[in-house]
Amino acid sequence: MSVIIGFLFMAAVYLILSRSLIRVVIGTGLLSHGAHLLILTMGGFSGSAPPVLEDSVTDFVDPLPQALILTAIVISFGVTAVFLVMAYRAYQELETDNMTLLKGNDEHD
Protein backbone atom coordinates (compact mmCIF):
# COMPACT_ATOMS: atom_id res chain seq x y z
CA MET A 1 0.00 0.00 0.00
CA SER A 2 2.70 2.46 0.94
CA VAL A 3 4.45 1.74 -2.37
CA ILE A 4 1.28 2.68 -4.22
CA ILE A 5 0.97 5.88 -2.19
CA GLY A 6 4.57 6.76 -2.86
CA PHE A 7 4.12 6.09 -6.56
CA LEU A 8 1.00 8.25 -6.69
CA PHE A 9 2.81 11.12 -4.99
CA MET A 10 5.74 10.70 -7.35
CA ALA A 11 3.53 10.74 -10.43
CA ALA A 12 1.62 13.73 -9.04
CA VAL A 13 4.79 15.73 -8.49
CA TYR A 14 6.00 14.87 -11.99
CA LEU A 15 2.71 15.94 -13.54
CA ILE A 16 2.42 19.14 -11.50
CA LEU A 17 5.89 20.18 -12.60
CA SER A 18 5.07 19.70 -16.27
CA ARG A 19 4.24 22.58 -18.58
CA SER A 20 0.83 21.61 -19.81
CA LEU A 21 -2.01 22.94 -17.70
CA ILE A 22 -4.18 19.85 -18.07
CA ARG A 23 -1.36 17.65 -16.82
CA VAL A 24 -1.08 19.88 -13.76
CA VAL A 25 -4.78 19.40 -13.04
CA ILE A 26 -4.49 15.63 -13.37
CA GLY A 27 -1.44 15.80 -11.13
CA THR A 28 -3.43 17.48 -8.35
CA GLY A 29 -6.06 14.77 -8.71
CA LEU A 30 -3.43 12.06 -8.25
CA LEU A 31 -1.96 13.95 -5.31
CA SER A 32 -5.28 13.89 -3.49
CA HIS A 33 -5.74 10.18 -4.30
CA GLY A 34 -2.39 9.53 -2.68
CA ALA A 35 -3.40 11.51 0.39
CA HIS A 36 -6.69 9.62 0.67
CA LEU A 37 -5.01 6.23 0.47
CA LEU A 38 -2.62 7.45 3.12
CA ILE A 39 -5.53 8.15 5.50
CA LEU A 40 -6.82 4.61 4.92
CA THR A 41 -3.43 3.09 5.59
CA MET A 42 -2.77 5.22 8.63
CA GLY A 43 -6.04 4.19 10.23
CA GLY A 44 -4.79 0.61 10.41
CA PHE A 45 -5.26 -1.58 7.37
CA SER A 46 -6.76 -4.89 8.41
CA GLY A 47 -8.07 -6.68 5.37
CA SER A 48 -11.76 -7.28 5.00
CA ALA A 49 -12.97 -6.54 8.52
CA PRO A 50 -16.10 -4.32 8.51
CA PRO A 51 -16.17 -0.88 10.10
CA VAL A 52 -18.91 -1.58 12.67
CA LEU A 53 -19.15 -1.02 16.38
CA GLU A 54 -21.35 -3.57 18.07
CA ASP A 55 -20.91 -5.58 21.21
CA SER A 56 -20.77 -8.98 19.54
CA VAL A 57 -18.32 -7.97 16.81
CA THR A 58 -14.71 -8.39 17.80
CA ASP A 59 -12.94 -8.05 14.47
CA PHE A 60 -13.49 -4.57 13.07
CA VAL A 61 -11.53 -1.66 11.64
CA ASP A 62 -11.62 1.93 12.80
CA PRO A 63 -14.52 3.59 10.96
CA LEU A 64 -13.24 7.13 11.38
CA PRO A 65 -10.61 7.14 8.59
CA GLN A 66 -13.27 6.03 6.14
CA ALA A 67 -15.50 8.92 7.16
CA LEU A 68 -12.54 11.26 6.75
CA ILE A 69 -11.76 9.89 3.30
CA LEU A 70 -15.35 10.33 2.21
CA THR A 71 -15.21 14.00 3.21
CA ALA A 72 -11.81 14.50 1.61
CA ILE A 73 -12.89 12.80 -1.63
CA VAL A 74 -15.94 15.03 -1.95
CA ILE A 75 -13.84 18.12 -1.34
CA SER A 76 -11.14 17.12 -3.82
CA PHE A 77 -13.83 16.26 -6.36
CA GLY A 78 -15.26 19.76 -6.08
CA VAL A 79 -11.88 21.44 -6.17
CA THR A 80 -10.80 19.44 -9.22
CA ALA A 81 -14.01 20.39 -11.03
CA VAL A 82 -13.43 24.07 -10.29
CA PHE A 83 -9.82 23.81 -11.33
CA LEU A 84 -10.72 22.11 -14.63
CA VAL A 85 -13.30 24.77 -15.48
CA MET A 86 -10.86 27.49 -14.61
CA ALA A 87 -8.10 25.87 -16.65
CA TYR A 88 -10.45 25.72 -19.63
CA ARG A 89 -11.45 29.38 -19.20
CA ALA A 90 -7.80 30.37 -18.89
CA TYR A 91 -7.05 28.42 -22.06
CA GLN A 92 -9.84 30.26 -23.89
CA GLU A 93 -8.90 33.71 -22.63
CA LEU A 94 -5.14 33.50 -22.65
CA GLU A 95 -4.92 31.22 -25.69
CA THR A 96 -2.28 29.02 -24.18
CA ASP A 97 -2.05 26.08 -21.81
CA ASN A 98 1.69 26.39 -21.40
CA MET A 99 2.60 27.20 -17.80
CA THR A 100 5.84 28.96 -18.77
CA LEU A 101 3.82 31.48 -20.76
CA LEU A 102 1.60 32.16 -17.75
CA LYS A 103 4.38 33.81 -15.76
CA GLY A 104 3.67 37.27 -14.44
CA ASN A 105 5.33 39.97 -16.49
CA ASP A 106 5.87 43.67 -16.16
CA GLU A 107 3.46 44.96 -18.75
CA HIS A 108 0.62 43.84 -16.48
CA ASP A 109 2.10 44.79 -13.15
Add this chain to the structure above:
Amino acid sequence: MINLLLFPVLIPFLTAMILMFFPKRVSAQRTVTVIGMIASVISSAILLYTVMRDGVQAVTLGSWPAPFGITMVSDPLSAGLVLTSNLITLAIVFYSFRSIGAGREKHFYYPAMMFMLTGVNGAFTTGDIFNLFVFFEVLLMASYVLIVLGGEKRQLRESIKYILVNIVSSAFFVTTVAMLYSVTGTLNMADIAAKVSEIGQSGILTVIAVMLILVFGLKGAIFPLYFWLPSSYAAPPVPVLALFGALLTKVGVYAIMRTVTLLFPHDPGFTHEMLMILSILTVVAGCIGALAYFDLKQIVIYNIIIAVGVILFGVSQMNMAGLEGAVFYLIHDMFIKAGLFMLIGVIIAITGTSNLREMGGLLKTYPALAWTWLVAAFGLAGIPPLSGFFGKLLITQGAFEAGNLWGGIIILASSLIVLLSVIRIFIHAFWGEPKPVKGTSKQIYRGLFVPAALITALTVFYGVGTEWLRPVMFDAAEILHQPSIYIDAVLKE
Protein backbone atom coordinates in the same frame (compact mmCIF):
# COMPACT_ATOMS: atom_id res chain seq x y z
CA MET B 1 -22.94 23.67 26.36
CA ILE B 2 -24.43 26.49 24.36
CA ASN B 3 -25.19 26.82 20.69
CA LEU B 4 -24.33 30.52 20.61
CA LEU B 5 -20.89 29.90 19.20
CA LEU B 6 -22.35 28.30 16.09
CA PHE B 7 -24.26 31.43 15.11
CA PRO B 8 -21.36 33.37 13.56
CA VAL B 9 -20.75 30.31 11.38
CA LEU B 10 -24.35 29.56 10.51
CA ILE B 11 -25.70 33.07 9.89
CA PRO B 12 -23.33 33.89 6.99
CA PHE B 13 -23.91 30.39 5.63
CA LEU B 14 -27.70 30.76 5.62
CA THR B 15 -27.39 34.29 4.22
CA ALA B 16 -25.31 32.95 1.36
CA MET B 17 -27.87 30.21 0.67
CA ILE B 18 -30.72 32.72 0.56
CA LEU B 19 -28.69 35.03 -1.68
CA MET B 20 -28.14 32.31 -4.25
CA PHE B 21 -31.85 32.19 -5.11
CA PHE B 22 -32.00 35.65 -6.71
CA PRO B 23 -28.57 36.53 -8.08
CA LYS B 24 -29.76 39.12 -10.60
CA ARG B 25 -31.56 41.46 -8.21
CA VAL B 26 -28.74 43.65 -6.98
CA SER B 27 -30.57 45.79 -4.42
CA ALA B 28 -32.17 42.74 -2.78
CA GLN B 29 -28.74 41.10 -2.65
CA ARG B 30 -27.30 44.13 -0.90
CA THR B 31 -30.13 44.36 1.64
CA VAL B 32 -30.04 40.68 2.59
CA THR B 33 -26.25 40.72 2.87
CA VAL B 34 -26.27 43.73 5.18
CA ILE B 35 -29.03 42.24 7.36
CA GLY B 36 -27.18 38.93 7.58
CA MET B 37 -23.90 40.65 8.41
CA ILE B 38 -25.42 42.81 11.12
CA ALA B 39 -27.02 39.74 12.70
CA SER B 40 -23.66 37.99 12.51
CA VAL B 41 -21.82 40.92 14.10
CA ILE B 42 -24.35 41.10 16.94
CA SER B 43 -24.20 37.38 17.63
CA SER B 44 -20.41 37.39 17.67
CA ALA B 45 -20.38 40.40 20.02
CA ILE B 46 -22.72 38.53 22.38
CA LEU B 47 -20.49 35.50 22.04
CA LEU B 48 -17.40 37.47 23.02
CA TYR B 49 -19.26 38.91 26.01
CA THR B 50 -20.40 35.45 27.10
CA VAL B 51 -16.94 33.99 26.72
CA MET B 52 -15.47 36.81 28.80
CA ARG B 53 -18.09 36.34 31.49
CA ASP B 54 -18.29 32.54 31.70
CA GLY B 55 -14.94 31.35 30.38
CA VAL B 56 -14.24 29.06 27.47
CA GLN B 57 -17.35 27.78 25.72
CA ALA B 58 -17.49 24.44 23.94
CA VAL B 59 -20.21 22.57 22.10
CA THR B 60 -19.94 19.09 20.65
CA LEU B 61 -22.17 18.55 17.66
CA GLY B 62 -24.80 15.85 17.94
CA SER B 63 -24.20 15.64 21.72
CA TRP B 64 -21.48 13.05 21.35
CA PRO B 65 -19.12 13.03 24.33
CA ALA B 66 -16.18 15.37 23.82
CA PRO B 67 -13.32 13.55 22.12
CA PHE B 68 -15.59 11.66 19.70
CA GLY B 69 -17.88 14.25 18.17
CA ILE B 70 -16.82 17.38 16.33
CA THR B 71 -16.15 20.04 18.93
CA MET B 72 -16.51 23.76 18.42
CA VAL B 73 -14.63 25.86 20.98
CA SER B 74 -14.72 29.58 21.67
CA ASP B 75 -12.04 31.05 23.83
CA PRO B 76 -11.38 34.82 24.02
CA LEU B 77 -8.90 34.57 21.14
CA SER B 78 -11.22 32.86 18.69
CA ALA B 79 -14.27 34.89 19.78
CA GLY B 80 -12.27 38.11 19.38
CA LEU B 81 -11.08 37.08 15.94
CA VAL B 82 -14.60 36.10 14.88
CA LEU B 83 -15.94 39.50 15.94
CA THR B 84 -13.09 41.23 14.11
CA SER B 85 -13.69 39.30 10.89
CA ASN B 86 -17.39 40.05 11.00
CA LEU B 87 -16.83 43.78 11.53
CA ILE B 88 -14.31 43.94 8.70
CA THR B 89 -16.56 42.02 6.34
CA LEU B 90 -19.46 44.32 7.16
CA ALA B 91 -17.32 47.35 6.30
CA ILE B 92 -16.14 45.73 3.07
CA VAL B 93 -19.74 44.93 2.10
CA PHE B 94 -20.55 48.65 2.34
CA TYR B 95 -17.36 49.45 0.47
CA SER B 96 -18.29 47.03 -2.31
CA PHE B 97 -21.55 48.82 -3.14
CA ARG B 98 -19.72 51.59 -4.96
CA SER B 99 -16.67 49.77 -6.19
CA ILE B 100 -17.27 46.18 -7.21
CA GLY B 101 -19.58 46.84 -10.15
CA ALA B 102 -22.96 45.40 -11.09
CA GLY B 103 -21.43 42.66 -13.24
CA ARG B 104 -19.78 41.01 -10.30
CA GLU B 105 -22.71 41.70 -7.98
CA LYS B 106 -24.95 39.74 -10.32
CA HIS B 107 -22.61 36.79 -10.41
CA PHE B 108 -22.55 35.56 -6.85
CA TYR B 109 -20.13 38.10 -5.40
CA TYR B 110 -22.01 38.47 -2.10
CA PRO B 111 -22.73 34.74 -1.63
CA ALA B 112 -19.04 33.98 -2.22
CA MET B 113 -18.13 36.60 0.38
CA MET B 114 -20.57 35.08 2.87
CA PHE B 115 -19.29 31.56 2.25
CA MET B 116 -15.78 32.79 2.80
CA LEU B 117 -16.81 34.37 6.08
CA THR B 118 -18.44 31.06 7.05
CA GLY B 119 -15.13 29.32 6.44
CA VAL B 120 -13.10 31.95 8.29
CA ASN B 121 -15.38 32.00 11.34
CA GLY B 122 -15.55 28.22 11.34
CA ALA B 123 -11.78 27.89 11.17
CA PHE B 124 -11.43 30.27 14.12
CA THR B 125 -14.05 28.43 16.16
CA THR B 126 -13.46 24.75 15.49
CA GLY B 127 -11.73 22.51 17.97
CA ASP B 128 -11.26 19.54 15.68
CA ILE B 129 -8.31 19.33 13.35
CA PHE B 130 -10.09 17.59 10.50
CA ASN B 131 -12.94 20.04 10.81
CA LEU B 132 -10.32 22.77 10.54
CA PHE B 133 -9.32 21.26 7.19
CA VAL B 134 -12.95 21.27 6.06
CA PHE B 135 -13.40 24.93 7.01
CA PHE B 136 -10.14 25.78 5.26
CA GLU B 137 -11.56 24.18 2.14
CA VAL B 138 -14.81 26.13 2.52
CA LEU B 139 -13.00 29.43 2.72
CA LEU B 140 -10.56 28.49 -0.04
CA MET B 141 -13.35 27.42 -2.36
CA ALA B 142 -15.09 30.76 -1.83
CA SER B 143 -11.79 32.56 -2.30
CA TYR B 144 -11.27 30.78 -5.65
CA VAL B 145 -14.60 32.21 -6.74
CA LEU B 146 -13.73 35.70 -5.49
CA ILE B 147 -10.26 35.78 -7.01
CA VAL B 148 -11.41 34.76 -10.48
CA LEU B 149 -14.77 36.54 -10.52
CA GLY B 150 -14.80 38.94 -13.46
CA GLY B 151 -12.58 36.73 -15.58
CA GLU B 152 -10.00 39.33 -16.58
CA LYS B 153 -6.92 37.86 -18.23
CA ARG B 154 -4.73 38.77 -15.34
CA GLN B 155 -7.12 37.30 -12.78
CA LEU B 156 -7.27 34.01 -14.66
CA ARG B 157 -3.51 33.86 -14.95
CA GLU B 158 -2.93 34.46 -11.25
CA SER B 159 -5.84 32.40 -9.95
CA ILE B 160 -4.47 29.26 -11.63
CA LYS B 161 -1.33 29.58 -9.54
CA TYR B 162 -3.30 30.46 -6.42
CA ILE B 163 -5.47 27.38 -6.74
CA LEU B 164 -2.51 25.13 -7.48
CA VAL B 165 -0.59 26.30 -4.43
CA ASN B 166 -3.61 25.83 -2.21
CA ILE B 167 -4.50 22.38 -3.55
CA VAL B 168 -0.97 21.18 -2.89
CA SER B 169 -1.03 22.60 0.62
CA SER B 170 -4.45 21.01 1.26
CA ALA B 171 -3.09 17.64 0.16
CA PHE B 172 -0.23 18.14 2.61
CA PHE B 173 -2.76 19.01 5.29
CA VAL B 174 -4.70 15.77 4.72
CA THR B 175 -1.46 13.81 4.79
CA THR B 176 -0.43 15.45 8.05
CA VAL B 177 -3.82 14.84 9.66
CA ALA B 178 -3.58 11.17 8.63
CA MET B 179 -0.17 10.86 10.26
CA LEU B 180 -1.31 12.68 13.36
CA TYR B 181 -4.30 10.36 13.63
CA SER B 182 -2.15 7.27 13.31
CA VAL B 183 0.12 8.46 16.13
CA THR B 184 -2.39 9.91 18.59
CA GLY B 185 -5.61 8.14 17.56
CA THR B 186 -7.74 11.26 17.91
CA LEU B 187 -8.65 14.37 15.95
CA ASN B 188 -9.98 16.57 18.72
CA MET B 189 -7.42 19.31 19.26
CA ALA B 190 -7.78 19.35 23.04
CA ASP B 191 -7.56 15.56 23.15
CA ILE B 192 -4.48 15.58 20.89
CA ALA B 193 -2.87 18.13 23.20
CA ALA B 194 -3.63 15.98 26.25
CA LYS B 195 -2.34 12.81 24.55
CA VAL B 196 0.82 14.50 23.29
CA SER B 197 1.71 15.74 26.75
CA GLU B 198 1.00 12.23 28.11
CA ILE B 199 3.16 10.28 25.69
CA GLY B 200 5.76 13.01 25.30
CA GLN B 201 6.61 14.75 22.08
CA SER B 202 8.67 12.15 20.26
CA GLY B 203 10.50 12.65 16.98
CA ILE B 204 7.57 11.77 14.73
CA LEU B 205 5.33 14.27 16.52
CA THR B 206 7.89 17.01 16.01
CA VAL B 207 7.94 16.12 12.31
CA ILE B 208 4.15 16.41 12.26
CA ALA B 209 4.39 19.76 14.04
CA VAL B 210 6.81 21.01 11.40
CA MET B 211 4.53 19.74 8.64
CA LEU B 212 1.59 21.58 10.20
CA ILE B 213 3.66 24.77 10.37
CA LEU B 214 4.51 24.20 6.70
CA VAL B 215 0.86 23.74 5.71
CA PHE B 216 -0.41 26.75 7.65
CA GLY B 217 2.67 28.75 6.69
CA LEU B 218 1.77 28.25 3.05
CA LYS B 219 -1.64 29.81 3.70
CA GLY B 220 -0.31 32.41 6.13
CA ALA B 221 2.67 33.40 3.94
CA ILE B 222 5.76 32.86 6.10
CA PHE B 223 9.23 33.25 4.69
CA PRO B 224 10.05 30.60 2.14
CA LEU B 225 6.39 30.05 1.32
CA TYR B 226 5.12 33.57 0.64
CA PHE B 227 6.19 33.69 -3.02
CA TRP B 228 2.67 33.10 -4.37
CA LEU B 229 1.04 35.85 -2.36
CA PRO B 230 2.03 39.23 -3.87
CA SER B 231 1.04 38.54 -7.48
CA SER B 232 -2.10 36.55 -6.62
CA TYR B 233 -3.44 39.17 -4.23
CA ALA B 234 -2.79 42.00 -6.68
CA ALA B 235 -5.02 40.43 -9.35
CA PRO B 236 -8.58 40.78 -7.96
CA PRO B 237 -10.32 44.15 -7.42
CA VAL B 238 -9.65 46.15 -4.27
CA PRO B 239 -12.57 45.02 -2.03
CA VAL B 240 -11.62 41.38 -2.58
CA LEU B 241 -7.99 42.27 -1.96
CA ALA B 242 -8.97 43.95 1.32
CA LEU B 243 -10.96 40.88 2.36
CA PHE B 244 -8.11 38.50 1.52
CA GLY B 245 -5.43 40.68 3.05
CA ALA B 246 -7.35 41.19 6.28
CA LEU B 247 -8.71 37.68 6.80
CA LEU B 248 -7.12 34.87 4.80
CA THR B 249 -3.51 35.00 5.88
CA LYS B 250 -4.63 35.58 9.46
CA VAL B 251 -6.45 32.25 9.49
CA GLY B 252 -3.14 30.59 8.70
CA VAL B 253 -1.44 32.60 11.44
CA TYR B 254 -4.15 31.65 13.93
CA ALA B 255 -3.73 27.97 13.03
CA ILE B 256 0.03 28.22 13.58
CA MET B 257 -0.61 29.84 16.96
CA ARG B 258 -2.81 26.94 17.98
CA THR B 259 -0.33 24.39 16.64
CA VAL B 260 2.67 25.64 18.54
CA THR B 261 0.91 26.61 21.76
CA LEU B 262 -1.81 23.99 22.16
CA LEU B 263 -0.81 20.90 20.22
CA PHE B 264 2.97 20.83 20.27
CA PRO B 265 4.44 23.09 22.96
CA HIS B 266 6.86 20.49 24.33
CA ASP B 267 9.86 20.89 22.07
CA PRO B 268 10.49 24.64 21.97
CA GLY B 269 14.19 24.16 21.29
CA PHE B 270 13.33 22.94 17.81
CA THR B 271 9.87 24.02 16.64
CA HIS B 272 9.77 27.43 18.29
CA GLU B 273 13.36 28.23 17.42
CA MET B 274 12.58 27.35 13.81
CA LEU B 275 9.43 29.44 13.86
CA MET B 276 11.35 32.38 15.30
CA ILE B 277 14.06 32.24 12.63
CA LEU B 278 11.47 31.89 9.88
CA SER B 279 9.46 34.80 11.23
CA ILE B 280 12.51 37.07 11.33
CA LEU B 281 13.34 36.09 7.76
CA THR B 282 9.70 36.78 6.85
CA VAL B 283 9.99 40.28 8.31
CA VAL B 284 13.20 40.94 6.42
CA ALA B 285 11.84 39.62 3.11
CA GLY B 286 8.65 41.65 3.56
CA CYS B 287 10.67 44.81 4.28
CA ILE B 288 12.69 44.37 1.10
CA GLY B 289 9.51 43.90 -0.92
CA ALA B 290 7.73 46.85 0.67
CA LEU B 291 10.57 49.19 -0.26
CA ALA B 292 11.19 47.76 -3.71
CA TYR B 293 7.87 48.56 -5.37
CA PHE B 294 6.31 51.73 -6.70
CA ASP B 295 2.90 50.11 -6.85
CA LEU B 296 0.39 50.97 -4.11
CA LYS B 297 -1.07 47.48 -3.95
CA GLN B 298 2.30 45.74 -3.80
CA ILE B 299 3.60 47.99 -1.01
CA VAL B 300 0.66 47.22 1.26
CA ILE B 301 0.66 43.52 0.25
CA TYR B 302 4.28 43.22 1.37
CA ASN B 303 3.24 44.86 4.62
CA ILE B 304 0.95 41.86 5.19
CA ILE B 305 4.00 39.64 5.04
CA ILE B 306 5.90 41.83 7.53
CA ALA B 307 2.95 41.69 9.93
CA VAL B 308 2.73 37.90 9.69
CA GLY B 309 6.40 37.75 10.63
CA VAL B 310 5.93 40.10 13.61
CA ILE B 311 2.96 38.15 14.98
CA LEU B 312 4.67 34.78 14.67
CA PHE B 313 7.81 36.18 16.26
CA GLY B 314 5.68 37.13 19.26
CA VAL B 315 4.14 33.64 19.34
CA SER B 316 7.50 31.91 19.16
CA GLN B 317 8.65 33.62 22.38
CA MET B 318 6.18 31.49 24.36
CA ASN B 319 5.94 33.81 27.33
CA MET B 320 2.97 35.86 28.51
CA ALA B 321 4.21 39.18 27.12
CA GLY B 322 5.06 37.75 23.70
CA LEU B 323 1.77 35.90 23.35
CA GLU B 324 -0.33 38.81 24.52
CA GLY B 325 1.52 41.07 22.11
CA ALA B 326 0.92 38.60 19.31
CA VAL B 327 -2.83 38.48 20.00
CA PHE B 328 -2.94 42.26 20.23
CA TYR B 329 -1.02 42.69 17.02
CA LEU B 330 -3.03 40.06 15.17
CA ILE B 331 -6.35 41.84 15.70
CA HIS B 332 -4.76 45.25 15.15
CA ASP B 333 -3.33 44.04 11.88
CA MET B 334 -6.64 42.69 10.60
CA PHE B 335 -8.28 46.09 11.15
CA ILE B 336 -5.44 48.20 9.87
CA LYS B 337 -4.87 46.09 6.74
CA ALA B 338 -8.55 46.28 5.87
CA GLY B 339 -8.40 50.07 6.40
CA LEU B 340 -5.24 50.53 4.33
CA PHE B 341 -6.49 48.43 1.43
CA MET B 342 -9.77 50.30 1.42
CA LEU B 343 -7.92 53.62 1.42
CA ILE B 344 -5.66 52.66 -1.48
CA GLY B 345 -8.84 51.60 -3.23
CA VAL B 346 -10.07 55.19 -2.85
CA ILE B 347 -6.77 56.53 -4.15
CA ILE B 348 -6.87 54.18 -7.13
CA ALA B 349 -10.48 55.16 -7.85
CA ILE B 350 -9.47 58.84 -7.89
CA THR B 351 -6.25 58.62 -9.85
CA GLY B 352 -7.09 55.66 -12.07
CA THR B 353 -3.69 54.07 -11.50
CA SER B 354 -1.87 52.20 -8.78
CA ASN B 355 1.54 53.46 -9.87
CA LEU B 356 2.96 55.95 -7.36
CA ARG B 357 4.99 57.78 -10.00
CA GLU B 358 1.87 58.85 -11.85
CA MET B 359 0.11 60.53 -8.95
CA GLY B 360 0.67 63.54 -6.71
CA GLY B 361 -0.84 66.54 -5.00
CA LEU B 362 -3.99 64.85 -3.74
CA LEU B 363 -3.62 66.71 -0.43
CA LYS B 364 -5.08 69.85 -1.99
CA THR B 365 -8.11 68.21 -3.54
CA TYR B 366 -8.84 65.47 -1.02
CA PRO B 367 -7.56 66.62 2.39
CA ALA B 368 -9.75 64.26 4.44
CA LEU B 369 -8.42 61.26 2.55
CA ALA B 370 -4.84 62.42 3.07
CA TRP B 371 -5.14 62.82 6.84
CA THR B 372 -7.00 59.53 7.23
CA TRP B 373 -4.21 57.83 5.33
CA LEU B 374 -1.64 59.46 7.59
CA VAL B 375 -3.45 58.22 10.71
CA ALA B 376 -3.71 54.70 9.29
CA ALA B 377 -0.04 54.78 8.30
CA PHE B 378 1.04 55.86 11.78
CA GLY B 379 -1.21 53.20 13.27
CA LEU B 380 0.41 50.55 11.10
CA ALA B 381 3.91 51.61 12.11
CA GLY B 382 2.93 51.84 15.78
CA ILE B 383 3.26 55.50 16.74
CA PRO B 384 2.28 55.51 20.45
CA PRO B 385 -1.37 56.36 20.97
CA LEU B 386 -2.39 54.37 17.88
CA SER B 387 -3.16 50.72 17.57
CA GLY B 388 0.10 49.13 16.45
CA PHE B 389 2.09 50.41 19.39
CA PHE B 390 0.95 48.27 22.28
CA GLY B 391 1.20 44.97 20.43
CA LYS B 392 4.72 45.71 19.30
CA LEU B 393 5.71 46.91 22.76
CA LEU B 394 4.58 43.62 24.30
CA ILE B 395 6.17 41.51 21.56
CA THR B 396 9.50 43.29 22.03
CA GLN B 397 9.19 42.98 25.80
CA GLY B 398 8.56 39.26 25.38
CA ALA B 399 11.60 38.94 23.14
CA PHE B 400 13.84 40.66 25.67
CA GLU B 401 12.45 38.53 28.50
CA ALA B 402 13.15 35.39 26.50
CA GLY B 403 16.67 36.62 25.76
CA ASN B 404 16.20 37.10 22.03
CA LEU B 405 17.74 40.53 21.96
CA TRP B 406 18.55 40.62 18.26
CA GLY B 407 15.13 39.39 17.21
CA GLY B 408 13.50 42.16 19.24
CA ILE B 409 15.79 44.76 17.69
CA ILE B 410 15.00 43.54 14.17
CA ILE B 411 11.26 43.76 14.92
CA LEU B 412 11.72 47.33 16.16
CA ALA B 413 13.83 48.26 13.14
CA SER B 414 11.19 46.80 10.85
CA SER B 415 8.68 49.35 12.19
CA LEU B 416 10.85 52.09 10.77
CA ILE B 417 10.86 50.45 7.36
CA VAL B 418 7.10 49.93 7.55
CA LEU B 419 6.73 53.62 8.36
CA LEU B 420 9.01 54.55 5.48
CA SER B 421 7.11 52.39 3.01
CA VAL B 422 3.71 53.87 3.84
CA ILE B 423 5.00 57.44 4.20
CA ARG B 424 6.47 57.07 0.72
CA ILE B 425 2.91 56.59 -0.47
CA PHE B 426 1.93 59.74 1.42
CA ILE B 427 4.78 61.73 -0.09
CA HIS B 428 4.25 60.58 -3.66
CA ALA B 429 0.47 60.52 -3.73
CA PHE B 430 -0.47 63.47 -1.54
CA TRP B 431 2.43 65.91 -1.64
CA GLY B 432 3.92 67.55 -4.67
CA GLU B 433 2.39 69.13 -7.70
CA PRO B 434 -1.17 68.05 -8.48
CA LYS B 435 -1.18 65.87 -11.53
CA PRO B 436 -4.14 65.49 -13.85
CA VAL B 437 -6.28 62.70 -12.47
CA LYS B 438 -9.16 60.71 -13.81
CA GLY B 439 -11.31 61.90 -10.91
CA THR B 440 -14.45 60.30 -9.66
CA SER B 441 -17.94 61.38 -8.79
CA LYS B 442 -18.71 62.77 -5.35
CA GLN B 443 -21.09 59.91 -4.65
CA ILE B 444 -18.60 57.15 -5.38
CA TYR B 445 -15.90 58.94 -3.42
CA ARG B 446 -18.16 59.16 -0.40
CA GLY B 447 -19.31 55.56 -0.75
CA LEU B 448 -15.71 54.39 -0.71
CA PHE B 449 -14.24 56.81 1.75
CA VAL B 450 -16.78 56.50 4.57
CA PRO B 451 -16.33 52.75 5.27
CA ALA B 452 -12.55 53.15 4.99
CA ALA B 453 -12.59 56.06 7.43
CA LEU B 454 -14.83 54.11 9.82
CA ILE B 455 -12.40 51.20 9.90
CA THR B 456 -9.52 53.64 10.46
CA ALA B 457 -11.50 55.25 13.29
CA LEU B 458 -11.97 51.77 14.79
CA THR B 459 -8.20 51.22 14.74
CA VAL B 460 -7.71 54.55 16.51
CA PHE B 461 -10.22 53.45 19.12
CA TYR B 462 -8.42 50.11 19.35
CA GLY B 463 -5.20 51.95 20.12
CA VAL B 464 -6.59 54.55 22.50
CA GLY B 465 -8.92 52.09 24.23
CA THR B 466 -6.16 49.58 24.95
CA GLU B 467 -6.99 49.69 28.63
CA TRP B 468 -10.54 48.42 28.07
CA LEU B 469 -9.49 45.73 25.65
CA ARG B 470 -6.65 44.49 27.78
CA PRO B 471 -8.71 41.88 29.73
CA VAL B 472 -9.75 40.14 26.50
CA MET B 473 -6.17 40.02 25.25
CA PHE B 474 -4.87 38.94 28.62
CA ASP B 475 -7.33 36.04 28.86
CA ALA B 476 -6.59 35.01 25.29
CA ALA B 477 -2.86 34.98 25.95
CA GLU B 478 -3.30 33.15 29.23
CA ILE B 479 -5.13 30.31 27.49
CA LEU B 480 -2.41 30.16 24.86
CA HIS B 481 0.20 30.12 27.59
CA GLN B 482 -1.54 27.47 29.68
CA PRO B 483 -3.28 25.07 27.28
CA SER B 484 -4.67 23.10 30.23
CA ILE B 485 -7.48 25.69 30.57
CA TYR B 486 -8.53 24.99 26.99
CA ILE B 487 -8.19 21.22 27.36
CA ASP B 488 -10.22 21.15 30.58
CA ALA B 489 -12.96 23.29 29.08
CA VAL B 490 -13.37 20.88 26.18
CA LEU B 491 -12.91 17.50 27.82
CA LYS B 492 -14.50 18.10 31.23
CA GLU B 493 -17.96 18.98 29.99
